[in-house]
Amino acid sequence: MHIKDVKSKDIIKFIETFAPPELAIEGDNIGLQVGGNLNRDIEKIGIALDPSLSVVKKAKNKGVDFLFTHHPILKDPIRTFTGVMYEKLKILMENEIILYSAHTNLDICKNGLNDALADLYHLKDVKYLYDNGLGRLGIFNGTFEDILNITKEYITKNPTVVNAEIVNNKNNNSKNNNKKDLKVAILSGYGLSQKSINYVSKFADVYISGDLTHHSKILAEELGLCVIDGGHYGTEVYGLKLFKKYIEDYLNVELISLDF
Amino acid sequence: MHIKDVKSKDIIKFIETFAPPELAIEGDNIGLQVGGNLNRDIEKIGIALDPSLSVVKKAKNKGVDFLFTHHPILKDPIRTFTGVMYEKLKILMENEIILYSAHTNLDICKNGLNDALADLYHLKDVKYLYDNGLGRLGIFNGTFEDILNITKEYITKNPTVVNAEIVNNKNNNSKNNNKKDLKVAILSGYGLSQKSINYVSKFADVYISGDLTHHSKILAEELGLCVIDGGHYGTEVYGLKLFKKYIEDYLNVELISLDF
Amino acid sequence: MHIKDVKSKDIIKFIETFAPPELAIEGDNIGLQVGGNLNRDIEKIGIALDPSLSVVKKAKNKGVDFLFTHHPILKDPIRTFTGVMYEKLKILMENEIILYSAHTNLDICKNGLNDALADLYHLKDVKYLYDNGLGRLGIFNGTFEDILNITKEYITKNPTVVNAEIVNNKNNNSKNNNKKDLKVAILSGYGLSQKSINYVSKFADVYISGDLTHHSKILAEELGLCVIDGGHYGTEVYGLKLFKKYIEDYLNVELISLDF
Amino acid sequence: MHIKDVKSKDIIKFIETFAPPELAIEGDNIGLQVGGNLNRDIEKIGIALDPSLSVVKKAKNKGVDFLFTHHPILKDPIRTFTGVMYEKLKILMENEIILYSAHTNLDICKNGLNDALADLYHLKDVKYLYDNGLGRLGIFNGTFEDILNITKEYITKNPTVVNAEIVNNKNNNSKNNNKKDLKVAILSGYGLSQKSINYVSKFADVYISGDLTHHSKILAEELGLCVIDGGHYGTEVYGLKLFKKYIEDYLNVELISLDF
Amino acid sequence: MHIKDVKSKDIIKFIETFAPPELAIEGDNIGLQVGGNLNRDIEKIGIALDPSLSVVKKAKNKGVDFLFTHHPILKDPIRTFTGVMYEKLKILMENEIILYSAHTNLDICKNGLNDALADLYHLKDVKYLYDNGLGRLGIFNGTFEDILNITKEYITKNPTVVNAEIVNNKNNNSKNNNKKDLKVAILSGYGLSQKSINYVSKFADVYISGDLTHHSKILAEELGLCVIDGGHYGTEVYGLKLFKKYIEDYLNVELISLDF
Amino acid sequence: MHIKDVKSKDIIKFIETFAPPELAIEGDNIGLQVGGNLNRDIEKIGIALDPSLSVVKKAKNKGVDFLFTHHPILKDPIRTFTGVMYEKLKILMENEIILYSAHTNLDICKNGLNDALADLYHLKDVKYLYDNGLGRLGIFNGTFEDILNITKEYITKNPTVVNAEIVNNKNNNSKNNNKKDLKVAILSGYGLSQKSINYVSKFADVYISGDLTHHSKILAEELGLCVIDGGHYGTEVYGLKLFKKYIEDYLNVELISLDF
Ligand SMILES: [Fe+2]
Ligand SMILES: [Fe+2]
Ligand SMILES: [Fe+2]
Ligand SMILES: [Fe+2]
Ligand SMILES: [Fe+2]
Ligand SMILES: [Fe+2]
Structure with missing residues (x-):
């Protein structure tokens, strides 16, 4: 897979057209989760249901530099950075992997x-x-x-x-x-x-x-x-696979599935 | 099954000795749920995990007049009495079935x-x-x-x-x-x-x-x-069966299992 | 008194036309309080300011099967059913008396x-x-x-x-x-x-x-x-008597006053 | 009536020995309400159940310079000073009348x-x-x-x-x-x-x-x-009259009753 | 300075036309702070950033009977009147000085x-x-x-x-x-x-x-x-001086600056 | 500067003996802020009042791998990681710099x-x-x-x-x-x-x-x-300099001051 001149902000723009952020229910932690320079060229795009530690590790190993997940990285906020969250953030930041989520907006939107x-x-x-x-x-x-x-x-x-x-x-x-x-x-x-x-x-x-x-x-x-x-898992991954195809068709690239 | 001169208050006394109410965590809705004259003689004692509608119906059909359940009838309080709650309360009240629960106190207590x-x-x-x-x-x-x-x-x-x-x-x-x-x-x-x-x-x-x-x-x-x-269900019913035996040994009667 | 083919839902329909539920102030516990099958034929309709224990007993003794009160049965919700509330609910449920209240909607509405x-x-x-x-x-x-x-x-x-x-x-x-x-x-x-x-x-x-x-x-x-x-009492019963007449005129039956 | 060398702080000391402030229930607005120099000599002491506008006016007319009331001047706090509160405060302040209350502490205390x-x-x-x-x-x-x-x-x-x-x-x-x-x-x-x-x-x-x-x-x-x-009124004034006597005996002066 | 037939309510009317109260942010303590008869003729108008004790004393000494301040007298409400607040209120009330504030409405309004x-x-x-x-x-x-x-x-x-x-x-x-x-x-x-x-x-x-x-x-x-x-102080007094001129032009009198 | 066999956990142990965490006032975000393996040998220790972006950058440039600050990295928690927080965390994590804070416990403790x-x-x-x-x-x-x-x-x-x-x-x-x-x-x-x-x-x-x-x-x-x-700054840095000496004496190394 190789993407010509695709930047994070271009991918985000497509996602937000498909699943407008304003559809999300109040208090949902959607949008840019971890990042970063959104103007950098993206080589590989990953997609997953959860930004779990194993997904993050796979993303790194497969050279993903933009990771889309349905579930946000956190529901409840934190103010210290240790343990599993430290591990995840370290991998994402060291490897400059952008993490972006569309959650209830993707549940709600047309074709979501x-x-x-x-x-x-x-x-x-x-x-x-x-x-x-x-x-x-x-x-x-x-x-x-x-x-x-x-x-x-x-x-x-x-x-x-x-x-x-x-x-x-x-x-x-x-x-x-x-x-x-x-x-x-x-x-x-x-x-x-x-x-x-x-x-x-x-x-x-x-x-x-x-x-x-x-x-x-x-x-x-x-x-x-x-x-x-x-x-x-089952009720969300079915539609997530279709969403993967929407992105692939739009960008004309193949996305890397990381947990489905 | 027949019980000689056993009253609700006697059964409750045993339960509360076994699973002291003060052990329950704050806000747990334990103790007498529905009742009633606690001085009446009890003929049949039922036991169940849940005071579900089907358990309540069975209790009535089997002639139970004292029903013990692990889960309380309500977690969140109500102020109108309609639908399923109406059905349950009607059966319990018409048939003068006392409902009593020991929840977190039974989880916590010795031999619980x-x-x-x-x-x-x-x-x-x-x-x-x-x-x-x-x-x-x-x-x-x-x-x-x-x-x-x-x-x-x-x-x-x-x-x-x-x-x-x-x-x-x-x-x-x-x-x-x-x-x-x-x-x-x-x-x-x-x-x-x-x-x-x-x-x-x-x-x-x-x-x-x-x-x-x-x-x-x-x-x-x-x-x-x-x-x-x-x-x-599995992790609670195992101990509930043992608790059933404790009551049976103490009162020298057989209890009627209603959902396990 | 005898009513031809009048069901609870018919009486409720009249009450809600007279005192629309949406007029009630937020948090007011109006509407169906205790019940039940609303399709059953109603023989006798009772009316009272309060669903007090003595009103409920009188309702039973006089054969009332639909009881209208201005004050709701509860302001604050409950999750156990004992004491006076047990007594009231038992009588209402055993005798299948429907209890229905119009409170601030009846205060506010036209001719209320x-x-x-x-x-x-x-x-x-x-x-x-x-x-x-x-x-x-x-x-x-x-x-x-x-x-x-x-x-x-x-x-x-x-x-x-x-x-x-x-x-x-x-x-x-x-x-x-x-x-x-x-x-x-x-x-x-x-x-x-x-x-x-x-x-x-x-x-x-x-x-x-x-x-x-x-x-x-x-x-x-x-x-x-x-x-x-x-x-x-005085400032509410005056209008309640008039409301009693509105129901009587509409249904062409006499209502049984229970506390005024 | 004339008091030799009695200061506000002396009266307060007696009241607080009789009805210790720490007895009051949480959130009760007791103690010094309006004042002022507590070292000034006091000529006349008034006592009332309520620091109502009419009590405050009478206090002024009778030359009271220390006013004791059972009820506090305010339960809920304010941040503008207009209307009746303006009138009361103006009279009290212009005439340098100290206002002091013992409320639930006087309800609770020995001989209260x-x-x-x-x-x-x-x-x-x-x-x-x-x-x-x-x-x-x-x-x-x-x-x-x-x-x-x-x-x-x-x-x-x-x-x-x-x-x-x-x-x-x-x-x-x-x-x-x-x-x-x-x-x-x-x-x-x-x-x-x-x-x-x-x-x-x-x-x-x-x-x-x-x-x-x-x-x-x-x-x-x-x-x-x-x-x-x-x-x-009745259940409080009975004991308040006795409290009046306690103060009178202690200070050897007559207090001026303002609303009982 | 001398003002012909100017009453508090006239001054307030001008202020509220200039800085409409409905512009103020929610919870702001604006408007009449301390007063009083608004129909009395006003001799001297004072203006200050803060209704501080020293401003209030100066107002009294200079014969001010209407005092405008940008900051309200209180943000958090009170229910006893002692210490500095007693001193301020006593001076204002004894001398019948009206205190009026326009705070966030004056920040927000045109020419504010x-x-x-x-x-x-x-x-x-x-x-x-x-x-x-x-x-x-x-x-x-x-x-x-x-x-x-x-x-x-x-x-x-x-x-x-x-x-x-x-x-x-x-x-x-x-x-x-x-x-x-x-x-x-x-x-x-x-x-x-x-x-x-x-x-x-x-x-x-x-x-x-x-x-x-x-x-x-x-x-x-x-x-x-x-x-x-x-x-x-600096960022507020600059505009406050201009507001002072607006009042002076409107009423054709000179205002007394009390803390700027 | 060179430290023989000093690990993060050793430094933390000293800090927590000096400024016991249990002294901190409720809700204060003290202790380990960002990290990480606490068993790794530490080469250079930095100290600062604030974990500001410039302090973090200096820490990296000077090869600091353990950074102590008085102020915590966050007071209010977050759930997305962008902007300045992204920059700080990225530098700390990429360079495996441990960040540790003692705040109100250091204010309160003996010699604090x-x-x-x-x-x-x-x-x-x-x-x-x-x-x-x-x-x-x-x-x-x-x-x-x-x-x-x-x-x-x-x-x-x-x-x-x-x-x-x-x-x-x-x-x-x-x-x-x-x-x-x-x-x-x-x-x-x-x-x-x-x-x-x-x-x-x-x-x-x-x-x-x-x-x-x-x-x-x-x-x-x-x-x-x-x-x-x-x-x-002044009232905190005075004591912070003394605390720096306490650490230096204990570990027999020189700490790197980063913002004082
Ligand atoms: Fe989900
Ligand atoms: Fe359970
Ligand atoms: Fe009422
Ligand atoms: Fe009272
Ligand atoms: Fe200001
Ligand atoms: Fe500080």
Whole structure:
């Protein structure tokens, strides 16, 4: 891979056109994370879900000098620089690797991570799940089995499922070859908080998201909401791969995947 | 099952001797949850991890009139009574089922949920993991494989494991038939927050707890902490079964298990 | 009394048309308090100022299955259900009595509790006392004695009065048979906080409201504001009786008064 | 009245020995309120419950140069000086009247306002009602009628009473000429908040205090607590008159009562 | 000096037309500070930067009965009146001196303190420095030496300067007789907080304001921002003198300067 | 300079014995700031008041690999790493320079920055100025002129002085060659906040500290407190030089001064 005359600021410009920073929810740590001279020519661009230590090490080893990640390097701020953060920053700074993140703006934007999932499930009449643009809510025409098969093929091999029988019953009670319109909600990443499950249960038959924990599972059972936990990783990497292609097409270079 | 002259207040007295309320961490909603005349004779005692709607329904169907759960009915308070909460309260009140919870006090107390885990893994030199008494930290003499086998047999069939190779390497580098002293931390229920993982990584080789999510997994990988997610359910139900026996021995009656 | 085919949701629909929920001030606990199936046919409707234990018991004894109260069941939320709250909820739930409240929305709305008072005193040029719609401010044409007589006849037999002499002096100094335009403010319920008295003193000659306490009385004296404490009960029940009639006319049934 | 060589600091010294400032509850605005040179000789000492505008005017007219009040001049702080506060401060400052308050420290201290009430009702086995020293709880030997008579004679002519019948029934059920030990709680001033009523209902048969409002009355009824509202004024002025005598005896001068 | 029929309210009206109160930033303690009858005829008007004790004493000694100050009498509110505040209030109230302040509204308004500085430096293309109207940002055509000379002549004899060399270098590198367009920011009073310096460094070559402290100086050095500390006093009094003239012209009287 | 077998952890151990971390006031960002392997041998040790960009650059240029500063690198935490912070961290990390700070613990500890000032002025009967150990209060035997001369010789050439005349008058009124006991308070660094001045005015005749601003100056004038502003830099560097010697004596090496 070699890029002719591409600078950090050019890449950032494309990302910010695709996923406008002003879409991000308040308090999200998006944008330039670590850097640096944005006018330097970039040789290799890396992409990852997380700016983890292993991703940062791989970026260095592969000669990446611009690293895009979906998750920011920090949620909570720090004022001393030791341990793992020291290690990460040292590698990035010594090797002058620019780190840039688009997080909830990439979740929310057109053709972003949530739109990608809505497309994957062929949802119709798609709306925002939340007023701030996070998640999608739409109509799935098919059986619950169909939804599960798509999830297993594209998101994760072994999804956790809650209340499948409730949706199956709906399907069985409908005519027309078990085909039925199901209201499906999706939210890439961590969407299975108790608050979200409570909210989504008012609109959806099926909710696909990630990071299901014990209390959320109990709540979903109580509320009779069918939940598919496709994993935080799985529900985000699907759209991230598509975003990778958007960048590649725009810059006419190949990006280096570092954790997917 | 039949209990001679046992009243709610007698059962509560035993529970509070076993798991003193003053051990609970601040803000935990422990003690009497729903009730009621504590002087009435009790016919049947139920026990469950969660006061979920299905547990409450089973309790009614089986004629339970005193229900003990580890998790409280509510973490955040409410001021209207509708939906699932209405359903639960209605069943409990109509059938005069007393609901009582011992939560972090049962996690912390002698022979409580964390002591049960420490015993299960035959930990030695056992200390509190946190100053408030939550969790345990001790020495395990054996291989990582041994730990995993105990987990699979008693906690959950398919635990999630992070950084197994790091501990395996330690074992391989030690002499004496791969037997080695490993520092093991355990915390029943939800212990795999990023904050906990960060804290535990300073003391332990292996951390067994529940509810691992994406960002916690990444952090554990970065910190080189070996984590075994035995599930919130699995790590709590093990000790809860033992607590069930303590009550049964004391009252000389059989308790009705409702979700384990 | 017997109601043909009236369901809870029909009654609620009328109430919410009369006193739109969106009028309520932020944080007010209005709407459905306890319930339940809103599609069940309702036999008897009760109405009260407070969902007190004695009101709830009377409601049960009189066969009420829909109870409307002006005051909500709780201001501050709870997470255990014991004592008086247990008693109230048990009676309501066992007997499937729906409890519904319209509080500040009923104070504020057209023909609501404050409009009722404004009409009672024949105020002219009536405006909101507060920007949020609470209270009324208008012109009373008459003597202070006239105001007091209306209060004694319709609100409470023995109102507490502060600074009567100040308004009397104004009357005496005016010509025309002591008849004079007085600026009168009214606020149903608890309106005699120090903050309110301070605020009202800038606009009004006379302030009629409820729940006068020591420090408020001293402040009114200092500010020279004439205050009539007609009682929290008195200033609210007057309009509540009219609201009772609105429901009766609409549904063509008689409501059962439970505390007035 | 004439005082030989008495300075403000001498009076303050006596007050602070009687009602030590460190007894006051946190955030209470006690001590020197307005002043001034504390070394000047004092001619006349005034005493009042409230530093109201009318009290301040009377103080000036009667030549008072040291004014003691139970209530502080302000609870919430200010940063502009206009209106009534301007008037009060102007009079106090122009006439060099020192204003000094002992509030919760005088409520709490030995022989203070609450002890005065405990003595009035001849309570036995007297304890603090609250851990911070506010209020008193003791045993009254007699009928409820006896309590009411004392209240009417010494506190207020027309006390408001809630749940009298509950205590009367207790009396009637006891032998020995209707004489019975009643648990009586007293709290001078504003003690009839919902929080206090809830708290006191756990210990006392009868609760005597001031400033009863609608919601507190309903709560007392529900909890079956007998409440006597003797008025904020009445329950404080009784002890304040005794405190006046203590000062007079100590300084051998007569104090000028300004609002009682 | 003698004023014909000028009342406080007339002076206030002029001030509030010149410096509208609604321009003030939230939480600023502007407007009437101490007073009083605003309908009384005013004999002498005083003006000062600070309502300090010495200013208040001078005001009294010179017979001032209306005192205007830029700084309010208090930023944080109080609830006892002792010490220096007692002294100030006593003098003001005894002598019925009205105290009135226009603070950030006078900083912000047209021809106010910041506009005065923008004019002094002949800035062109002047904009607000902050969105709320505080400060000014404009183009200075000349050398850094020119800026310094104006500062020394009109603001303060010995300004503190940081990073002069950076701006000098810019001048030297430009042609045209060292004349160059410099971006100059000004903020009257306390403008040299770290937050402000950080903000201003993104727009300006030179920043003129007051109250430079150690950490701010270090930050300015790091950011390469040239800072001139003209003093809180110096940067405010310059415009205050002009405001004095505006009042004098309007009322056709001479004001008494009390601290400048 | 060359150090035999000295590691970062050895230097840190000495610093923490001299200035125990537990002395620091809550929330102070002390200790290891940036690093790193603490077991590496150290060649050169640098010392500075501030970890400013120019100090960091000098440290690199002089081959420093352990840098001690009094001020921490950050007060408020951050979560992106750009601009000046990027530059500083990059230099420190690339060159593996350990940065370590002792701030309020060095102010407070025995022989720390405040003790150094107390010794400089030969104060007697020295106590903590604040309960937390910050500042010193003691007796100076001499004239105000003596204090000023010491300040000019050792702290700063041109100190700002407020209310000198008040202390001078005290001196002149005392006998014994103008020698008099003066109560002197000192506080290294930023001690001239309005809050501090108010507090110190109750104990001291003279207050020596740094960072005087306009409003503090006015307050000191009003309170009649004599203030000497010796500068934040001056009042801290005096003791820092002594601390440098302590390290040099202990490690038997010369430290490199970077900003003093
Ligand atoms: Fe995510
Ligand atoms: Fe749990
Ligand atoms: Fe009300
Ligand atoms: Fe009181
Ligand atoms: Fe200012
Ligand atoms: Fe400092």
